[in-house]
Amino acid sequence: xxxxxxxxxAAALTPSPRSFGSRLSTYFYLRPRLLLMLFLLPPLLWLGxxxxxxxxALLAQSFFQVDDFTGQVIYEPTLGNYARLFGAVxxxxxxxxxxxxxxxxxxxxxxxxxxxxxMARYATGRTKxxxxxxxxxxxxxxxxxxxxxWRLILAKEGVIHWAFNEMGxxxxxxxxLSLPVLQGSSLSTSYVGTCVTFVYIxxxxxxxxxxxxxxxxxxxxxxxxSDLGARPRQTFRKVIFPLAIPGVAxxxxxxxxxxxxxxxxxxxxxxxRPFIGxxxxxxxxxxxxxxxxxxxxxxxxxxxxxxxxxxxxxxxxDAL
Amino acid sequence: MRSRAAVLDRATPRAGIGLKAGAWFAVLxxxxxxxxxxxxxxxxxxxxxxxxxxxxxTRWFGVIMNRGDFWDALWLSVSVAFVxxxxxxxxxxxxxxxxxxxxxxxxxxxxxxxxxxxxxxxxVTGISLRAAFDLADVPFSYWTIVAGxxxxxxxxxxxxxxxRLRRSxxxxxxxxxxxxxxxxxxxxxxxxxxxATALLAGGxxxxxxxxxxxxxxxxxxxxxxxLPIWMFKELVxxxxxxxxxxxxxIVMAITFVPILLAYYLTxxxxxxxxxxx
Numbered sequence: 001x002x003x004x005x006x007x008x009x010a011a012a013l014t015p016s017p018r019s020f021g022s023r024l025s026t027y028f029y030l031r032p033r034l035l036l037m038l039f040l041l042p043p044l045l046w047l048g049x050x051x052x053x054x055x056x057a058l059l060a061q062s063f064f065q066v067d068d069f070t071g072q073v074i075y076e077p078t079l080g081n082y083a084r085l086f087g088a089v090x091x092x093x094x095x096x097x098x099x100x101x102x103x104x105x106x107x108x109x110x111x112x113x114x115x116x117x118x119m120a121r122y123a124t125g126r127t128k129x130x131x132x133x134x135x136x137x138x139x140x141x142x143x144x145x146x147x148x149x150w151r152l153i154l155a156k157e158g159v160i161h162w163a164f165n166e167m168g169x170x171x172x173x174x175x176x177l178s179l180p181v182l183q184g185s186s187l188s189t190s191y192v193g194t195c196v197t198f199v200y201i202x203x204x205x206x207x208x209x210x211x212x213x214x215x216x217x218x219x220x221x222x223x224x225x226s227d228l229g230a231r232p233r234q235t236f237r238k239v240i241f242p243l244a245i246p247g248v249a250x251x252x253x254x255x256x257x258x259x260x261x262x263x264x265x266x267x268x269x270x271x272x273r274p275f276i277g278x279x280x281x282x283x284x285x286x287x288x289x290x291x292x293x294x295x296x297x298x299x300x301x302x303x304x305x306x307x308x309x310x311x312x313x314x315x316x317x318d319a320l
Numbered sequence: 321m322r323s324r325a326a327v328l329d330r331a332t333p334r335a336g337i338g339l340k341a342g343a344w345f346a347v348l349x350x351x352x353x354x355x356x357x358x359x360x361x362x363x364x365x366x367x368x369x370x371x372x373x374x375x376x377x378t379r380w381f382g383v384i385m386n387r388g389d390f391w392d393a394l395w396l397s398v399s400v401a402f403v404x405x406x407x408x409x410x411x412x413x414x415x416x417x418x419x420x421x422x423x424x425x426x427x428x429x430x431x432x433x434x435x436x437x438x439x440x441x442x443x444v445t446g447i448s449l450r451a452a453f454d455l456a457d458v459p460f461s462y463w464t465i466v467a468g469x470x471x472x473x474x475x476x477x478x479x480x481x482x483x484r485l486r487r488s489x490x491x492x493x494x495x496x497x498x499x500x501x502x503x504x505x506x507x508x509x510x511x512x513x514x515x516a517t518a519l520l521a522g523g524x525x526x527x528x529x530x531x532x533x534x535x536x537x538x539x540x541x542x543x544x545x546x547l548p549i550w551m552f553k554e555l556v557x558x559x560x561x562x563x564x565x566x567x568x569x570i571v572m573a574i575t576f577v578p579i580l581l582a583y584y585l586t587x588x589x590x591x592x593x594x595x596x597x
Contacts, residue, residue, distance in 0.1 A: 021505065025502035026575060029503060036422045036424060039415075039421075040414070040415065043411040043415035046470070047436075047474070048355065048433070049436065051433070051436065051445075053452055057451040057452035058451045058452070060451075066559075111346055114339050114345075115345075115347065117339060117343075117544075118339055118340065122335040123343075134347045134351055140528050140582075141528060141572065142571055142575055144534055144552060144571075145357060145530060145551070146353065148564075148568055149357045151369070152356050152565075153356055155368070157368045158369050159356065159371040200350070203350060258441060262441070263443060264534060265451070267556075268556075272519070280443055284539070290450065293450075293451075294447060297444055300441050308439075
């Protein structure tokens with residue numbers, strides 16, 4: 001880096017002091033607000049027009065309605081879509097999605113804790129790098145391919161059913177799949193399969209903030225706790241765990257929000273009963289009813305707004 | 321006695337067997353399923369997903385060579401990801417520069433605005449864009465896909481760039497200016513070399529993210545078939561199941577390269593690359 005400074009200095013000395021570049025930089029140096037505008041305007045315009053504009057379009061569309069006979073959108077404000085949203089069928093879709101999001105979040109928390117704790121406190125050097133890649137690679141890559149892998153694994157002829165049968169435990173799986181809520185002809189057509197796949201896909205989002213939160217726990221706190229006579233178990237419960245809560249809350253924002261909006265996983269794996277994402281997708285696609293889809297999309301937005309305000313109380317935003 | 325044990329414990333921290341097992345379970349759970357895709361790419365079984373595969377063959381790799389629809393979809397995805405990444409690099413870097421250098425009224429709101437496309441579920445971004453295109457009578461095209469992808473890729477570049485800027489010392493820039501360089505020269509010779517690997521990493525991740533995005537894409541693509549949409553169609557209505565498996569292997573190979581590269585570029589700042597998608 002020092003070398004970079006040297007070249008910069010050398011480069012600066014060679015041209016005449018009144019070169020165009022110098023004059024330009026002096027111009028902006030004297031007008032920092034103008035420079036700020038130049039920097040900020042393109043991204044702000046893009047996000048403001050393309051993204052915020054779209055969100056407003058969504059809100060506007062949710063108050064329009066499709067004429068049942070002509071199939072044309074009537075551009076007059078009405079609350080009709082919201083009335084339909086609170087019908088029994090649609091409420092049960094929302095309830096089912098909420099329950100799944102909650103369960104997935106809890107399971108992600110349970111599976112993420114040991115690995116996050118191990119990464120933060122014990123892993124060093126190469127092991128730590130290995131763990132990090134093992135968590136990061138699935139996070140960034142191949143959402144669809146990874147969902148698909150579970151279709152292979154959970155299929156009736158797939159490896160899990162095969163393994164259970166080989167161990168003579170096939171009856172156990174069949175019994176589970178005959179239970180009222182979990183029923184299905186195989187794991188890939190049961191809620192169990194949907195849940196496992198959700199957990200698999202969103203797990204890294206829980207591990208990383210949790211690991212970061214645990215890494216921030218000062219070593220001196222733990223030493224102080226044991227100096228004051230606490231057993232390791234007590235230290236964990238009274239010192240480490242409370243300090244990890246913001247990390248869990250931050251991770252849960254992702255696992256909860258992503259489960260709420262996903263429509264690919266429940267469509268490929270699980271019983272045919274729809275989730276919010278699928279309802280939105282079907283209304284805008286096959287039904288051609290964008291206003292109703294827009295009204296339905298308000299459900300995850302409102303739920304997330306409530307969830308974010310709750311998560312904020314647990315310090316999630318400081319751990320993001 | 322106990323305190324002596326504690327001292328030893330502090331010198332060489334050792335994880336309990338249960339903790340270790342839990343940690344390795346998560347690693348295997350996250351990475352083992354991918355191996356099944358690779359295995360099924362070689363199966364001779366065309367009709368079902370039977371395990372163990374009845375036989376192994378490499379013939380599907382030959383079959384996919386002649387599937388024009390696959391290669392068209394692959395090309396579209398690469399091209400969309402490339403253009404979206406360029407757009408995200410420009411917009412994300414500008415945003416990071418502004419947020420790092422200046423403090424101004426409404427800065428918090430701007431941060432929120434940059435983060436919003438990833439904080440809200442993908443389907444909200446998707447249906448919003450769909451609703452907007454519908455209201456504004458914008459026909460679906462290549463550029464509607466790019467617009468959607470660029471929007472959620474900005475934050476990836478922004479996160480990487482701002483993290484690097486925050487870590488770099490302002491003294492470097494001051495030194496450069498003191499030695500007579502103007503701001504353009506300081507940017508060219510001091511800031512940019514320092515920022516380059518962070519931008520490259522951000523670009524790589526944005527590319528990987530765009531390359532296999534499906535949730536937003538289905539709402540903005542119309543009749544166009546990107547690679548994830550092609551795969552999704554094949555999964556719902558399979559023509560040749562093993563071809564889908566081979567396609568999955570190819571997709572995996574293509575995304576792993578930029579992600580691993582991004583990791584090595586930002587290795588010293590581990591929290592940067594993974595901090596939110």
